[in-house]
Amino acid sequence: MNLNQAHMLEILSRTHSLSEAAIELGTSQPRLTQQLKAVERELGADLFLRSPKGLSLSEAGMTFLPYARQIIATFQQAQDALSTLREGRTNRLRLGASFTVSHRLVHEYLLLFHQRYPDVLVTVTRAVPRELVKGLEEGRFDICFGLELPESSLFIREEIFTTDLVGLSSASMKAASKTSIERFCRQPLVLAPRTCDTRILLDDALRRARIKPRIMLEADDVTTLLAFVRAGVANTILPRTLVTTSKTLTTCNLMDFAVEVRGTLLYPRNRTAEGRRYIEMVQELVHASTKDTDTQG
Helix, strand or coil: CCHHHHHHHHHHHHHCCHHHHHHHHCCCHHHHHHHHHHHHHHHCCCCEEEECCEEEECHHHHHHHHHHHHHHHHHHHHHHHHHHHHHCCCCEEEEEECHHHHCCHHHHHHHHHHHHCCCCEEEEEECCHHHHHHHHHCCCCCEEEEECCCCCCCEEEEEEEEEEEEEEECHHHCCCCEEEHHHHCCCEEEECCCCCHHHHHHHHHHHHCCCCCEEEEECCCHHHHHHHHHCCCCEEEEEHHHCCCCCCCEEEEEECCCCEEEEEEEEECCCCHHHHHHHHHHHHHHHHHHHHHHHHC
16 A cells, blocks of 8 residues: 555545546546556455445445555655754644533643643644544644544544533523433523534433433534523533633532543554653643542542
């Protein structure tokens, strides 16, 4: 498998069409068909299923594609490293974050990281967990930080903390600090989108409890959700890690509703120097936090 073949597979998976991929690659459709067949013979598996509607990834193709993306990403990272060396550019850290952690934890961690390593240029991109994994596969991120990030055979997945889901309300909604999940969900709710893994956990738990929530808004931005709550038009349910002391918000512990959410780091086995520093810093902070909690207990 060479770089050109990896590019070919990535483009075919995106276009689902030999003719469109051929145009993008600047070749003919018959030649591209031959190249695809040669790769499949070499690997001993059909990577795509053919139908009148076009191409779709086979099970073997879905398994192999992330590795093809890694080939492309590794080459791009090598080019970037040489460019950095030639141009003397600032070192960088590219962080992907799920929106459920970027509101608070990412900010706190990044501030400390900047204080320790002021010469590192940091970029932060928010996305749903599946897009974060894809970004790692394509080499767009050095590290991903989120809640309930998916497993991937290509990357190290490190659980760094656990939290639970709590209700947030305003004084005008008159929600009790301890209430049942059924009573809490009688009020209108604003929630994370269904593509968010914490929302998937919430929906599964509500389904098991046979509770149908009154959802009035879905948004992939915590600030937007909390704005609706502060305005007194709806409640929300979020990970406890996002809860901060506020006179305008009431934290509602939901009785008989235990949903554990895991905060995780996802990163390649071959980490950049900046990525390694960030991981070590997070591990240090989590260890210190756990030690303080044990001491208080």
